[in-house]
Amino acid sequence: MTVPEINYIAVVLAALSSMVVGAVWYTPKVFGTYWMKQSGIEPGSGAPFLRPVIVTLLVSFITAWVLAGAARLSFEFYGGSFLWNAVLTSVILWAGFTAARFITHDQFDRRPVGLTVLNCAHELVTVLIMAVIIGVWPA
DSSP: OOOOOOOHHHHHHHHHHHHHHHHHHTSIIIIIHHHHHHHTOOTTOOOOOHHHHHHHHHHHHHHHHHHHHHHHHHHHHHOSOHHHHHHHHHHHHIIIIIIHHHHHHHHHTTOOHHHHHHHHHHHHHHHHHHHHHHHHSOO
16 A cells, blocks of 8 residues: 655645634634624633634644645546646545535534535635645645
């Protein structure tokens, strides 16, 4: 079994980019106010902050690592541009796993459709930016 070559610097940068995307996306001046209202979170409620940040960093690293490996496999199979393989792979993985699972769980949790769309769109932007970072710095 051969392990795909991965640029771990790109993976770390991609993981960190998710924090930037989230900080911008969920700021009150962008979608934060809507997100808090739809999620039932009171502004200024002092919700715990450190644990979600640590968890997000960890799972973002895992997401970036899996994306880098899948992009490498896609590139080795299809050839062409590593960047475009990374971008296409990110969209396919997002649609097949992230969006599909969000939609399923949000239906059972009876979350508002707008919240599902907002969170799915956030995840799409996140993985696309990860894909660009990984795609421009192949192993």
